[in-house]
Amino acid sequence: MLTTEHTTDNEWVTVPVISAREAEVLALLGEHRSNAEIAARLTISVRTVESHVSSLLRKLDVPDRRALSRRAAERTRPAPALPVPLTSFVGRARERAELAEAVGAHRQVTMLGPGGVGKTRLALAVAADVAADFPDGVWFADLVPVTDPGRVPAAVAAAVGVGEQLGHDVADAVPAALADRQALLVLDNCEQVRDGVAPFLERLLTSCPGLRVIVTSRARLMVPFERVYAVPPLSRAGDASDAAALFVDRATAVGWTPDPLVRDRITALCERLGGMALAIELAAARWPTLGLDGLTDGLGDPLRILTGGSRANDRHRSVRAVLDWSHDLLEPEDRALLRRVAVFVAPFTPGAAAQVAGFAPLDAAAVADGLGRLAEQSLLAVTPSATGTRYHALETVRQYGTERLADAGELTGVHARHLRWCSAAPPDAGLDDLRAALAWAADQPEHRADAHALALSLAELTFERNLLGEAQQRFEQAGVLADDAGALRRAAAVAGCRRIGDDLYRLHRAAADAARRAGDTAAAGRDLAAAATAAYRFSTSFTNLPAEDEAAALLAEARALSGGDAAVALAEAAVLADAFGALQGDTGHTAAETVASAERAVELARRTGDPVAESAALDALSGARSWTGDAFAVADAARRRIDVLAGAPPTPAATHELIDALTVAAGTALGVGALDRSRRWGTRLAAHPLLAEASHHATSWLLVADAFAGDAGAVLTGAARFRDAWEHSGRPRSLSLGAAAASVAMIHGLRGDDDARTDWLAVVRRADTAPQHDLGYGAICDAVVLLDRGDADAALDRVAPEPDQVWKWVCWVWLHWYVAVRAEASVLAGHPDAAERVAAARATVAGNPVASAQVDRAAALLDGDVPRLLATAPAFTAAGCRYQAARTLALGGRGRDALAGLGFAQCSTMR
Structure with missing residues (x-):
């Protein structure tokens, strides 16, 4: 029996039909599974798998198993991970062909052009056109919400579906995930974070030889590996006009199909608009209420600016003309609303807009009504959701509104109101708005305290959402903004959750310095003791482990500063227990003395009422007991850690301690033959959300x-x-x-x-x-x-x-x-x-x-x-x-x- 199969060359070939079981085997071959692994997965014998493989080699007429795996991969090529536009793509056949050729010839292509020229839609069309050339995937990352260049890797990782890896920054995760992929990545709206995009792309392309990248931007990245393609305005080829076709398509979509007899006049109007896609779409949106005559008359002065005079960036001037025209058609209250809501980075609710923009000449009722009018003018997009209607301004409109905000002398005041709204942390506040507010406030000396509070809030939110890299960054930012030792300690704990020992050690030392500057020498001693302990307890998470004499010096300094604090005694016990094993007992102490030291630390920690400290002391006891050969005592101490931490709130420090406790408990239970307990704790560890990507x-x-x-x-x-x-x-x-x-x-x-x-x-x-x-x-x-x-x-x-x-x-x-x-x-x-x-x-x-x-x-x-x-x-x-x-x-x-x-x-x- 035969069937037909579509090839990558857009041809059809006749191939034998394969059975359902053979299809399952073929799919697993595409995952490079061994015969034994395939047999285990399908619950069949290895000999049966071998029989299916032989049959597939014959039916698909391929020479060997490697070719069979390639054929399987071709059959399961992933669909492009591209946004699905809600409107049709019109024209630009020449540009699509040229860009497809450029992507095939160059590793990185920058689509350069002003806002509103249609770069994003063209990039999506080109990516879809060439998707078949990238068997390992096509991904799209919108960088509009990104205001911090340092967050570019995180945004790309989210788009690609790569999470943070414990022990590594998110910037390492994407190159690692794409290292051997034949893939295409589209980075959209890069102009505001060029300083983050350029170095990240250089690293990414160096590490990933099979990766190609399309960038859309208003400005070049200014790097040697960049191939620039200037996106032109919509053109007219002979009697056909892409610009006019776009106008007709959008006008028809709102219920008013232009008469074919006025096609030439529409073409002329689009040419006067500079062929800018955004300007044409805005004009088409007004067609039902103004008609062609009204549009032609209303665009008198702005169109004169569009077509006249010399200027370095004529295309940007055309977008500004269209937005100026739209702005001039608004009532004064709507103009004020447009510029004030430009401060929102993410989609926002009417309630949020009322809090930020609702001051004279606007009140809450005027804000709600005005948002609807702005949406009708295509200046705001409307998105229904389970929590209510949300509005979002296109990036070009946002930037235009920000300029108008500065012209009106309201920039600082509206940013301050946005900061207050973000600081109140309403349930509907998006992380992107919090990030933007923090970026602004951090540069305003009079808002430094607000920035500190917002950084802490953002740190807690990102930790709750398992964005550990950013949580550590924000806790550390809060520590720097206010010389806050507590924030630096929490940053250290997050670093521990990420298994980045070097940061754990560094941040505890930074916390000690901050505490010392604040006059809290006891806290400084505890922080130094924590740093020293980390070098022993979590040594495998370090890239550059501190020397033993350095850790010993920290512990001695901690002892001098603390005045007998329990945390220092705990640290000494942990260090002694680990050093005893590391030095094979050559520490000047017997195993019994090491156990006694750890037991004293457990008692001291219990008196403090701190479950994290008690768990750490029990870890020292578990380590000390291990050197006596008493496996049951080791397992018991490890089990007690989990009991102690059961009621602890999920702070970064407690979470770090719990992950370590589950790890040790699973191992020590195995050591005494308690396979059921080992599996139970191992299963709990495997299900921990912070370890989802590890x-x-x-x-x-x-x-x-x-x-x-x-x-x-x-x-x-x-x-x-x-x-x-x-x-x-x-x-x-x-x-x-x-x-x-x-x-x-x-x-x-x-x-x-x-x-x-x-x-x-x-x-x-x-x-x-x-x-x-x-x-x-x-x-x-x-x-x-x-x-x-x-x-x-x-x-x-x-x-x-x-x-x-x-x-x-x-x-x-x-x-x-x-x-x-x-x-x-x-x-x-x-x-x-x-x-x-x-x-x-x-x-x-x-x-x-x-x-x-x-x-x-x-x-x-x-x-x-x-x-x-x-x-x-x-x-x-x-x-x-x-x-x-x-x-x-x-x-x-x-x-x-x-x-x-x-x-x-x-x-x-x-x-």
Whole structure:
């Protein structure tokens, strides 16, 4: 059976029909999935997948799997992410063709022209024309609301659908996301933020070789890689007039179709309007009430300005003429309203307009009525919404109104009223208006206090909306505006949520300086202690970790300033606990002394009533306990952190602490075999809204718990999301990331997919330090796979060192897993000390349901007692460890297909 398929060359070819299942396989091939991953996703065997792939190669007549993946990608090319205009596009065939050619030949094309010439609509048309040349997407970003050049990356990220990555600025997220894309990006209305657009584009184009960019602007970006295309006014070609066609189309849309007999007069009128699209549309909107004669007569003086005299920017002059004409037709009250509402950046309500613009000669009633009249004049756009009607001025109208506001001497007064409205933070206030008000107030010395308050308000709003980069920026801005140590502390906490340790450290030190200037030496001491603690507690989030002597000096200074403050004692305990492990005990303190120090810090923090401080102290206690080898005490301290934070308000500091607490609790619960608790906390972490764009961190412990439970389907599904996020965030390193990657590799190994396992082992090497893989979780994961394959000698080699020789790498999460796996490998490899190792392991893991069951199984294997061996299977099942339960049955010669039912290969049986 045959069908036809449309190709990228706009031709039709005959191809064989593929089945629904083959279509599913083809789609997953387009995502570059392995056969094992496709089998897991579709719940079919790997052999069936191979059969479908062979069939697709034959039916689609492609030479290899890579070509098949390309064909799949072509079939699922995304639709352009472009706004859908509400009116038709008229004319400009020549310009569209020239611009399409320019986009094909140059990396960045700037469509240059005055406001109102029609740049945006032309850019959208061209982007749609060339969309087929960009298989990875076409995106559109409107920069009209952006008033701060530094916010350009955030606006582009929002348009592209890329969120902030923990540990990186949003400016890093877009290049990372588009690095290997063949895509087109349209940046509209760039003139007011050229200083932000130019450097961001240079960085973006350098990092993304397959990316092309169209910019619309009233001014050139003035960069060497820019290709400028001057957008001309609407032209007349022979007997056809694009300008006249536009006029007729818009006039018809409002219910008055011009008589064809006056077509030549319309063409002449459009030529007198300079061919400017905005001017023509405004004129057409007046056609029903004024008619052609009225329009011709009313445009007398402005049209003389449009066509006469020499001026550097004639096209801008034509737009101004049209707006002047529209402005002159208004009553004085409507003129006042037009210039006053120009201060709004985002769509606004009549109520907001009344508060900002409602002063003499206007009152609230006049404002509401006037907005309707301005909308009728096409000077305001009207947008119905669930919260009521909103109005929005086109950018050219906004800028025109701002100039009129200055001419009327009202600029400062209206901005001040807008600032007061924004400062009251009404529910309908948009972030763009708050940003604009803050940008104005920050430069007004008399409004510095207002700017400080607004910066704090904006910081809180952006934090609530998970815009962490801006939240940190605004808290820091507030700190600078008023030398506010508290705002700088909150900025530091947001940096912690973002996993940017360098900023966390810097901002705590800045807060200490501000507190010292205010005469609050105790607060300065606490801030310095917090900076020192951050260097130890969150060291993996630093790009440039401070030297140990620097952190120690900060702690000493904090001690001198604080006068015995509990926060400093807490910091000393945290530093001691981390330093004890980092230096392998060489701190001049015993493990018991380290635990005692942390316990004192917990008690001091509890007395303060601060849940964040108490959680931090418990973290120090958890770290100190880990060096004693008491995994249950470690897990208990971690669990207590979550209990302590349960009632804490969602401040940046509490949120940062909770994310860390959930991370540690998930890991330490795994360490004592509490797989259900580990999964519960891992699931809560994965669902945290602040980690939505950092799923590599969010899902890492959940992947580990699923892997050790033997849930292959969950691991394979989560692994793709984990890896994509990890790649896009710049491949950061941490223990949890390495453990997650090693766990995925383990699952692939148990499934018999060595290619995928090798691929993920390479990820492990990049995601964490070598010792962790060689001596810690990596050794355990490798040994599990080797034992499954019956290679006990190799497994024993991976866990050969005595636990106290590698205590730094196994004493936290992995001690119980290490000694249990080592005991079983010793038995199966026939090691002479197997009995002693089993006995020692039993004492170590007592109370851990999974590890105890594994040690009991090892003892049964040592004695050759099959009934006793099989009796351990229910213990594994009760602990939620399905893989080990199935492996027990296979080792005992029963239920050999139990592992296959979980998606794993057959393990070796007892010899």
